[in-house]
Structure formats: structure tokens, C-alpha cells
Amino acid sequence: MNYKRFYLYVLGLSVLFIPSGLMAVQAVKQKPLTIQEQGSFAVGGTVIKNDGTFDPRKPANPAGQSFHGDHAYVFYQKPVNARKLPIMFLHGAGQFSKTYETTPDGREGFQNIFLRRGFSVYMVDQPRRGNAGRSTIAANLTPTPDEQMWFSQFRVGVWPDYFPGVQFSKDKETLNQYFRQMTPNTGPFDVGVISDALAALFDKAGPGILVTHSQGGGPGWYTGMKSDKVRAIVAYEPGSNFTFPEGEVPAPIPNTFAKLSGVAVPLAEFKKLTQIPIIIYYGDNIPDKPSDIPAQDYWRACLEMANNWANLVNKYGGDVTVVHLPNAGFKGNTHFPFSDLNNVEIADHLSVWLKKKKLD
Amino acid sequence: MNYKRFYLYVLGLSVLFIPSGLMAVQAVKQKPLTIQEQGSFAVGGTVIKNDGTFDPRKPANPAGQSFHGDHAYVFYQKPVNARKLPIMFLHGAGQFSKTYETTPDGREGFQNIFLRRGFSVYMVDQPRRGNAGRSTIAANLTPTPDEQMWFSQFRVGVWPDYFPGVQFSKDKETLNQYFRQMTPNTGPFDVGVISDALAALFDKAGPGILVTHSQGGGPGWYTGMKSDKVRAIVAYEPGSNFTFPEGEVPAPIPNTFAKLSGVAVPLAEFKKLTQIPIIIYYGDNIPDKPSDIPAQDYWRACLEMANNWANLVNKYGGDVTVVHLPNAGFKGNTHFPFSDLNNVEIADHLSVWLKKKKLD
Structure with a gap:
């Protein structure tokens, strides 16, 4: 066996x-899953109000009318006899809560896996994405073909080639589902707006564990600073917006994709992230040395930034672990370890860590 | 008792x-809910492909790249020992699958209610809405305050007054949740695109019962004509796009909101809707006579159109029932009977009909 x-x-x-x-x-x-309670709600956000008086005979006139926007949308499930701390799942760039639902090849994602392990799960669509589409800032959406870029950026391979041994099913329908799990921003990406909504979620739902992915890493760090109800952060392949104390922001890390800088925050804010356990995961096929393939080179820079950041948080008394999965015996993981073919084993690694940190 | x-x-x-x-x-x-299986997928849609060759060193160049869009997004749950026919839920204008989830005042919606009654449920975000945001047609999104219009249009009342006895909670947070359950179109509303995706859902999931709301009524009729796997249609307050045989389209029904016309389809297509049982519901506070409040007058016209349509389908041998809820003893229902305060009784009415039609 x-x-x-x-x-x-x-x-x-x-x-x-x-x-x-x-x-x-x-x-x-x-x-079967036994669900004690499930439902959905909006949380956080703001309201725009127009001066004037609404006239029900002229309903198209915006005078006196309001607009609620910039909230997160959350679908939650609580299993019977749930563990004390729920898990809040935040997606990354171009993605929504689907990231953690059924995998592109049709297996169970972290939503079901952690429900089965007794955790309540809160699946978030961040403000201005997916079901939380009502943005207070305008946006122009243009269907620009870009999927071969994402295939490479998400390190399934370098289009049209899959990485050898990649933990990603090569059948056609998997790729179809993978591309269709993207959805556009309906307003500008805003770390402050997103972390405000997440902090409001923790206020409403109570203490919990925050799981982030990629671009969601930045809002995750800010949420950890804004809310003392964030009891741990699990970041899969965080990208931009690592937060450093003012005066200790490292130089940008050169790479062939995009500028990668740390962000300055007051030392007192930064120190809040030393008060909770944090684990950061990166997958496979990240080069050791600079590469002329931007999609790979960026993650080399992010991994380096993550290590710098972890060292500084730990120097201030924090508890950050960076797991580069190939070094921990996990080969072939993409940018989405939680939905890769070995996602049960990836979940096992997290379960062991949660137990060790007494978070389960 | x-x-x-x-x-x-x-x-x-x-x-x-x-x-x-x-x-x-x-x-x-x-x-507790006992769920045998749950998950999500994209279904239907199309692909745009650019000529040329993708260069992984120039990932921002769209040459040789693809774009998958215009699919529906579906989250499904199958209870243990599910009934034979699942229910597919399609939302209306400005809404997404949330329509049928937790109600604005925090009670269970039709998702949970019908899960508890043993039905598998498929919660749809139609193409270019919510989590199915990737549209092949561009869109400009502008945050225009319009909620007092929707309050009236959805017949909660005539802003700022609630209708007397309305089945809608008057606390502030209910209205906050109600307004935040809206999300914009990320591309043009297209009956053909939506019904194509729904027909693909029935192909994938097998025969089932289609529940539609408001603007979703139109795509619902088209789905019933496109797919022989639609075994019944339940339409809550359908609006535009009632389909009539060529040569038998009635005159537009004058009203103070918007032009309301029937749509011509070939007789053979129309006749497909005579082969399945259909029930149509309208709520309360729809005037008997023309009104200068457009939000109310429109639904008067829609109810009249629905009755015309039902009569014609039935003349051709169909089985359409139109239930004007106040005439059936249900007072105070809004445009959203399935999430109103009496939604359990509204569900009971549907359950009785499903049983009578041997659909349960």
C-alpha cells in the first residue's frame, strides 16, 4: 500500500x-460531505451617493441614487463539528474563487479537501473580480488573446510545450477549463480596497487562517496587518507587494518580466506580521539564474524576494517558513500547487504545518 | 400549530x-446538508485565435495567442440519494447565481431549500456575468448610481417607501446585501450566447428542470427550444423575449418603461415548448391598469404578455400555467419570490407542481 x-x-x-x-x-x-451550514454574502465595500432627489417617474436619472460597490463576495460552508479556525481562500490575478474549487482536470480542489478535513471554508471573490463585480471605479474590458502567456506565466510549461513531469493533465478539456477559470478585473486592482474587504470578512466570520495565491499575496500581508483575527497566513507563490519596514525596503530585484519592488510600511505595522505563523510555497521550474523567458524569470525574482522578506520578519521575531516545493520532495508543481495533480499531497504538507502550529 | x-x-x-x-x-x-458531490466547471463558450506565432520572450504580444470566452460558470451540488432530475438555476438582469443563494436578510434561498428536498442544483452565472466574466465582446463599465431605480423596478416599493406588507425585511443590512448582489455585464447581453451555454450545460449534466428569473426568461425559452433535455421550465417574472411563431407575434404592449415585443421564431421551434410543462410566476403590486410609475407599469405589460403567450402555447397543445401569486393567496411578493420572506411557501407551491407533473 x-x-x-x-x-x-x-x-x-x-x-x-x-x-x-x-x-x-x-x-x-x-x-458525502456533511455541511452544517452554507451560504453567501457580500462584505466590506463602499457607497457612492448622488445629490438630488430620486424621481420614480424618471428612473434612468441618477439624481438622488446610490451605488454599492467594492465589496468582496463570499460563499462559505461549515462542516458538521467544524474545527475552531476556518480557512479564508483568496485567489490571484485574473482568477476568482474557482481557483480552489474543482481542478481543471475535474478532481476536488482545496475547497472540498479542507472541508473533508473539518475546516469551514470561505471562498472569496475579491472586490472588482468575478461575482464581486460592482466597482466604484470605471473599467474598459477588451478581449485580448493572452492565454499562451498565462500558460507560461503559470508555469505549466513554455507554450506549446509542457514542462517534463509537470503536475498538470495534458488532455484538451483540462486546458479548456483552465483558461475558462479566468475572469477580468471590473475595476482597478487595489491592495487597499481588497485588504479592507478581507479585514471586514475576518471581523464578520471571526478568527481564521488566510490562504492566498499569487497577486493575492500582497492583499494578504495587508490584511494580516489590518486585522488581529488573521491567525496564520498561507501564501502560494506570492508575487508583488511584499511589505517591508520603512528604511529597510530592499532594492528591486531585476528580472525580465516586471519591476519587482518591496513596499514600505511603518515598522509597527510590519511587526504585526511577526505575531502569526506564516508559510510560503513556491512550485517547480523556477530557474536558479536569470532567464530570458520572462514568465520563468519573474518567479525566480519573487522567490528571492520571499526569502529576503522571510529573513527580515524572522529577524524581528517572526515565524515565516518558505517552502520551495522541489526541495521538499515535490516535483513538477506549477504556479497552482493546490490544484495540481498532487494537490492531496500538497494539502497534506499544509495539514502537517497547521497541526504543528496548533491551528487545527 | x-x-x-x-x-x-x-x-x-x-x-x-x-x-x-x-x-x-x-x-x-x-x-446538516449531506452532499454526495459538489464542484464547478465552465460550459459552452467559444475561442478567439490570433494568427501568428507566440513568442515566450514577448508574452505581451497577442500574436499566436487565444482567448476562451462566452462560457457559463456553474457550481453544482448533488445531495445523497438525489432525485432523478436536477434543477438548473438561471438569474436575471444585473444578477448572478447569488439570486438563489442566501437571501438578502440571511435566510436560505432556493439553492439550499431544494437541496434539502433532494434535488441536485446547478447554479449558473450566464456568459458575460459574474464568474463567467470573460467576454469575447468588449465592454465599458461605468459605476452609475441606479439602486433607487432597482428598488422600484424589483417592486420592493417605490423608493423610498416599501410597499405595505411587502415580503422583504426592512432592516438596513438587508438592503445593503440586496444592492451588493448585483454585478455588471462584462459584455453585451446576448440571448443566443446564453442559451447556447445553457444547452451545453444540459448536454453535460443530462435532463433537468430549468428555473429562470426575469431577463433570464428569454434565454430560458430559447434553451427549451435548443435542448430536448429541458424537461420543464419554471419562470419567475419573465420579461422580454417571449417567443411566438412567425406570423403570430402580437403587437408590442405599450407601457411607460420600455418597448415590450414578442420575438418571432419558426413554428417548429415554438412547438418544442408545447412538449414540456411550464409554470410562470408573478408577484404582487403589479397594477391592473396603466401606471405612470415605469417600474410597475412594465410588469403589468409583462404579465399581459405572459398570459398571451401561455394561451398560444396551450392552443398548440402545450401545458403552461401562469400563477399571479396574489390570486393564489400569496400577498406582498416582490420581483424575487424565491428570496422573499415567504420563500419556503413559494417553494412549497413549486414542489406541489413538480409532483403533479411527475418531475420529482
Whole structure:
């Protein structure tokens, strides 16, 4: 009995033992989820109000009318006998809560995996994205073909080639689902607006664990500084907006994709991130040395920035762990470890850490 | 024991018996939901492809790149021992799947209610809305204050007054949630694109019952004509795009809001809608006679159009029932009967109809 089979066995799952490559197309009968409560709500945001008086006979006249926007949208599920701390999931750039739902090849994502492990889950669409589309700032949306860029940027491979051994199913429908799990910004990306809405979510839902992905990493650090109800942060491949104390921001890290700078915050704010355990994960196929492929080179710079940041937080008494997955025995992970073919093992690694930090 | 209490009792629910006005802020402990399977996927849509060759060293150049868009996004849940036919839920204008989730005042919507009654549920975001935001047609989004219009248009009242006896909670947070459950179009509303994606959903998920709301009524009729897997249609307050046979389209119905015309389709297509049972619901506070309040007058015209349409479908051998809720003993319903304060009773009415039509 190998590790994976044993793991499924101890969870009491009824599964067909089939080659993992066939998992996507085979019916895998799992135990039912028992949900004590589920629902959705908007949280945070602001209101625009026009002067004047609304005239119900002239409903198209905006005088005296209001506009609620910039909230997050959240769908939550609480399993029966839930663990004390829920997990709040924030997506990355171009993505929405789907990131953590069914994987592109049709398996369970972290939403179901952590529900099965007894955690309440809060799936967030950040302000101005997906179901939280009502933005107080205008936007022009243009359908610009860009998916070969994302295929490379998300380190599935360098289009049209998949990385050897990549943890990503090569069937056509997987790629179709993967591209369709993107959705545009309906207003400017704004770290402040997003972290305000997330802090409001923690106020409403109570203390919890924040999981972020990619561009969501920045709003995650800010949420950790804004809310004392963030009890831990788990960041998958954070990119821009690492926060450093004023006067200690490192030089930008050169790379062939985009400028990567730290962001200055007051030392007192920065120190709040020393009060909670933090774990940061990066996947495979990140080059050691500068590369002329921008999609790879950027993540080299981010990993370096993450290590710099972790060292400084830890110097101030913090508890940050950076896991470069290939060094921990996980090969072939993309920018989305939580939905990769080995996502159960990736979840296991997190479960061990949560237990170690007494967060479960 | 009144009807409502008795109903909850027979479902075996553990509830606190409290005045309904307090329901929004009181914890109501329900039996757990047992979910055999849940997940999400994109369905339908199209692909734009640019000529040329993608150069991974110039990722911002769209040459050789693709764009997947115009799909629907669907989150589904299948209860243990699900009934044979699932229910597919399509929202209306300015809305997304939230329409059928938690109500603005915090109670369970049709998603949970029909899960509890044993139906699998498919919650749809139509192409170019919400989580299905990737549109192949460009859009400009502008935050125009318009909520007092919607308050009236959705017949909560005529701003700032609530209708007397309206089935809508008057606390401030309810209105906040109500306005924030809107999200903009990220591309033009297109009946053909939406019904194509819905037909693809029925192809994927198998035969089922289609529930539509408001503007979603039009795509619903087209889906019923495109897919023989639509086994029934339940339309809450359908608006534009009633389909009539060529040569039998009635004159537009004058009203003070917008032009309301039928749409011509080939007779053979129209006749497909005579092959399935259809029920159409309208709420309260729709005037009998022309009104100078456009938000009310429009629904008077829609109800008249629905009756005309039902008569014609039935003349051709169809099975359409139009329920004007006040005539059936339900007072105070808004444009959203499925999330109104009496939504359990509204669901009961539907359950009785589904049973009568052998759809459960």
C-alpha cells in the first residue's frame, strides 16, 4: 500500500484504485460531505451617493441614487463539528474563487479537501473580480488573446510545450477549463480596497487562517496587518507587494518580466506580521539564474524576494517558513500547487504545518 | 400549530420558533446538508485565435495567442440519494447565481431549500456575468448610481417607501446585501450566447428542470427550444423575449418603461415548448391598469404578455400555467419570490407542481 492509498484509506474514503493519470475521467466515489451550514454574502465595500432627489417617474436619472460597490463576495460552508479556525481562500490575478474549487482536470480542489478535513471554508471573490463585480471605479474590458502567456506565466510549461513531469493533465478539456477559470478585473486592482474587504470578512466570520495565491499575496500581508483575527497566513507563490519596514525596503530585484519592488510600511505595522505563523510555497521550474523567458524569470525574482522578506520578519521575531516545493520532495508543481495533480499531497504538507502550529 | 411550523416539523428540522421579523438575526439551526458531490466547471463558450506565432520572450504580444470566452460558470451540488432530475438555476438582469443563494436578510434561498428536498442544483452565472466574466465582446463599465431605480423596478416599493406588507425585511443590512448582489455585464447581453451555454450545460449534466428569473426568461425559452433535455421550465417574472411563431407575434404592449415585443421564431421551434410543462410566476403590486410609475407599469405589460403567450402555447397543445401569486393567496411578493420572506411557501407551491407533473 503506497502513501496515497494509505492516506485515502485512513480518511475512510471509498475509492477506485486506478492509475493517477486516469483520475480525471474516472468516477471517484467519495464519502458525502456533511455541511452544517452554507451560504453567501457580500462584505466590506463602499457607497457612492448622488445629490438630488430620486424621481420614480424618471428612473434612468441618477439624481438622488446610490451605488454599492467594492465589496468582496463570499460563499462559505461549515462542516458538521467544524474545527475552531476556518480557512479564508483568496485567489490571484485574473482568477476568482474557482481557483480552489474543482481542478481543471475535474478532481476536488482545496475547497472540498479542507472541508473533508473539518475546516469551514470561505471562498472569496475579491472586490472588482468575478461575482464581486460592482466597482466604484470605471473599467474598459477588451478581449485580448493572452492565454499562451498565462500558460507560461503559470508555469505549466513554455507554450506549446509542457514542462517534463509537470503536475498538470495534458488532455484538451483540462486546458479548456483552465483558461475558462479566468475572469477580468471590473475595476482597478487595489491592495487597499481588497485588504479592507478581507479585514471586514475576518471581523464578520471571526478568527481564521488566510490562504492566498499569487497577486493575492500582497492583499494578504495587508490584511494580516489590518486585522488581529488573521491567525496564520498561507501564501502560494506570492508575487508583488511584499511589505517591508520603512528604511529597510530592499532594492528591486531585476528580472525580465516586471519591476519587482518591496513596499514600505511603518515598522509597527510590519511587526504585526511577526505575531502569526506564516508559510510560503513556491512550485517547480523556477530557474536558479536569470532567464530570458520572462514568465520563468519573474518567479525566480519573487522567490528571492520571499526569502529576503522571510529573513527580515524572522529577524524581528517572526515565524515565516518558505517552502520551495522541489526541495521538499515535490516535483513538477506549477504556479497552482493546490490544484495540481498532487494537490492531496500538497494539502497534506499544509495539514502537517497547521497541526504543528496548533491551528487545527 | 400553523402551516409554517407544521411544514418545518414534517421536514424534521430543529428550529427556534420566533417571530418571522427576527428570522434574519437569529440563528436557525437546520439539519446538516449531506452532499454526495459538489464542484464547478465552465460550459459552452467559444475561442478567439490570433494568427501568428507566440513568442515566450514577448508574452505581451497577442500574436499566436487565444482567448476562451462566452462560457457559463456553474457550481453544482448533488445531495445523497438525489432525485432523478436536477434543477438548473438561471438569474436575471444585473444578477448572478447569488439570486438563489442566501437571501438578502440571511435566510436560505432556493439553492439550499431544494437541496434539502433532494434535488441536485446547478447554479449558473450566464456568459458575460459574474464568474463567467470573460467576454469575447468588449465592454465599458461605468459605476452609475441606479439602486433607487432597482428598488422600484424589483417592486420592493417605490423608493423610498416599501410597499405595505411587502415580503422583504426592512432592516438596513438587508438592503445593503440586496444592492451588493448585483454585478455588471462584462459584455453585451446576448440571448443566443446564453442559451447556447445553457444547452451545453444540459448536454453535460443530462435532463433537468430549468428555473429562470426575469431577463433570464428569454434565454430560458430559447434553451427549451435548443435542448430536448429541458424537461420543464419554471419562470419567475419573465420579461422580454417571449417567443411566438412567425406570423403570430402580437403587437408590442405599450407601457411607460420600455418597448415590450414578442420575438418571432419558426413554428417548429415554438412547438418544442408545447412538449414540456411550464409554470410562470408573478408577484404582487403589479397594477391592473396603466401606471405612470415605469417600474410597475412594465410588469403589468409583462404579465399581459405572459398570459398571451401561455394561451398560444396551450392552443398548440402545450401545458403552461401562469400563477399571479396574489390570486393564489400569496400577498406582498416582490420581483424575487424565491428570496422573499415567504420563500419556503413559494417553494412549497413549486414542489406541489413538480409532483403533479411527475418531475420529482
